[in-house]
Amino acid sequence: MKVLVLGGDGFCGWPTSLHLSDIGHDVTIVDNLSRREIDLELEVDSLTPIRPIGERIRVWKELTGKEISFVHLDLAQEYDRFEQLLRESRPDAIVHFGEQRAAPYSMRSTIAKRYTVDNNVRGTHNVLAAIVSTGLDIALVHLGTMGVYGYGWSGSAPIPEGYLTVKVPTPDGDLEREILHPANPGSVYHLTKTLDQLLFAFYCANDQLRITDLHQGIVWGTQTPQTALDERLINRFDYDGDYGTVLNRFLMQAAIGHPLTVHGTGGQTRAFIHIRDTVRCIQIALENPPQRGEKPMVFNQVTETYRVRDLAELIAKLTGVEVANLPNPRREAAENELNVSRDRFLALGLNPTFLSEGLLEEIRDIAEKYRSRADTTKIIARSVWRQGMETSPDLVTK
Ligand code: NAD
Numbered sequence: 131m132k133v134l135v136l137g138g139d140g141f142c143g144w145p146t147s148l149h150l151s152d153i154g155h156d157v158t159i160v161d162n163l164s165r166r167e168i169d170l171e172l173e174v175d176s177l178t179p180i181r182p183i184g185e186r187i188r189v190w191k192e193l194t195g196k197e198i199s200f201v202h203l204d205l206a207q208e209y210d211r212f213e214q215l216l217r218e219s220r221p222d223a224i225v226h227f228g229e230q231r232a233a234p235y236s237m238r239s240t241i242a243k244r245y246t247v248d249n250n251v252r253g254t255h256n257v258l259a260a261i262v263s264t265g266l267d268i269a270l271v272h273l274g275t276m277g278v279y280g281y282g283w284s285g286s287a288p289i290p291e292g293y294l295t296v297k298v299p300t301p302d303g304d305l306e307r308e309i310l311h312p313a314n315p316g317s318v319y320h321l322t323k324t325l326d327q328l329l330f331a332f333y334c335a336n337d338q339l340r341i342t343d344l345h346q347g348i349v350w351g352t353q354t355p356q357t358a359l360d361e362r363l364i365n366r367f368d369y370d371g372d373y374g375t376v377l378n379r380f381l382m383q384a385a386i387g388h389p390l391t392v393h394g395t396g397g398q399t400r401a402f403i404h405i406r407d408t409v410r411c412i413q414i415a416l417e418n419p420p421q422r423g424e425k426p427m428v429f430n431q432v433t434e435t436y437r438v439r440d441l442a443e444l445i446a447k448l449t450g451v452e453v454a455n456l457p458n459p460r461r462e463a464a465e466n467e468l469n470v471s472r473d474r475f476l477a478l479g480l481n482p483t484f485l486s487e488g489l490l491e492e493i494r495d496i497a498e499k500y501r502s503r504a505d506t507t508k509i510i511a512r513s514v515w516r517q518g519m520e521t522s523p524d525l526v527t528k
């Protein structure tokens with residue numbers, strides 16, 4: 131299969147590109163390298179020493195003989211070049227990771243809010259418009275997020291995979307309807323993913339595009355069998371207050387003896403998935419596309435749920451590090467339950483990596499190995515959801 135991986139230089143996109151290439155697909159990465167530029171803007175770097183994209187691709191070819199192409203292109207700004215790329219390369223499928231993906235970054239300033247909406251919504255719409263304009267039958271797999279559903283909306287009922295069956299009362303009795311699960315975004319970033327959903331619903335209905343939207347939980351872990359082949363293929367590991375996600379941050383904090391930065395009571399329950407399962411899920415989604423005329427196919431790409439304070443306690447017990455309860459810089463429920471339906475990937479053969487198996491490997495092979503690269507001034511989350519919210523002081527590292 132010929133596959134374009136949009137955002138293929140990023141944390142999920144790079145290991146996915148290698149995995150798809152490894153199993154025989156013809157992969158082209160399309161990326162504007164904006165994530166690397168944001169690192170420069172934030173004056174922070176991946177904990178792991180990631181190599182330039184050209185070197186990554188050269189090393190993959192040296193080691194495996196397999197070729198991955200790279201196109202430097204901005205999906206939001208360079209529509210004509212993207213359409214031309216589709217006409218020339220005629221891909222069977224597109225995997226779309228190419229968006230600004232950090233909630234704290236999206237809330238840090240007016241400029242960042244506007245950038246996130248412009249980049250994500252324009253980029254996604256350009257992809258859809260270009261598929262229609264070329265007339266090619268390209269299956270699109272997009273990375274959505276569990277955050278489109280929000281937290282706590284449906285109480286203890288499991289969050290369905292995309293659609294909710296509702297009863298509409300009418301004078302002639304109740305009408306049963308299937309609707310997109312109500313959107314309840316918690317940041318400007320999550321808001322863009324709820325807007326993406328509506329774009330997909332429209333283009334499926336109007337143009338019969340074939341679209342799969344993967345509502346992924348928080349990805350943890352770093353390496354896949356392919357990125358672990360050579361240090362020059364290593365995946366990125368974000369630990370800073372904007373891009374670092376909670377579990378990877380806690381692992382890195384434990385490795386350097388920094389108190390674990392729990393926001394508020396840590397009663398927030400979130401969904402998680404290991405990066406090795408992310409790449410398998412993308413493969414499964416590519417192998418099981420919807421038919422033309424179907425509505426967007428939605429999968430919940432999640433393997434486990436955890437409460438933030440339970441994760442902190444688990445890591446504290448394993449490593450002896452302290453837990454710090456900090457003022458929460460976000461506006462979010464202090465405590466929530468999370469019950470998620472996740473049957474579809476399991477039914478299609480996903481065999482998950484659970485926290486209990488992967489944590490120690492991650493601490494030893496990544497967090498401890500690269501701890502000297504950490505800049506401790508970048509750990510505390512400084513982006514606040516509303517002006518005037520309290521931020522935390524730097525915590526002393528032992
Ligand atoms: P990332 O920032 O590491 O990678 C995104 C890549 O897209 C980067 O390489 C960036 O340069 C590129 N990009 C951004 N805007 C672009 C544009 N306009 N044109 C071309 N390239 C562009 O993010 P990630 O963690 O790999 O996430 C990938 C996708 O998965 C995102 O859409 C994100 O919302 C979703 N997701 C991520 C997680 C997670 O925990 N990391 C969880 C759920 C969903």
Ligand code: USQ
Pocket residue numbers: 231232233234274275276277278346347348349373374375376377379391392393394396398400401438458460462511
């Ligand atoms: N949190 C802490 N301490 C920290 C960092 C985070 O307590 O040091 C808390 C946050 O307040 C939040 C929870 O942990 O309650 C999760 O935060 P996160 O930064 O790990 O995850 P989030 O902002 O939701 O975003 C990440 C990815 C995003 C993806 C999303 C999946 O950056 O791309 O869409 O996870 S989900 O959360 O399921 O929507």
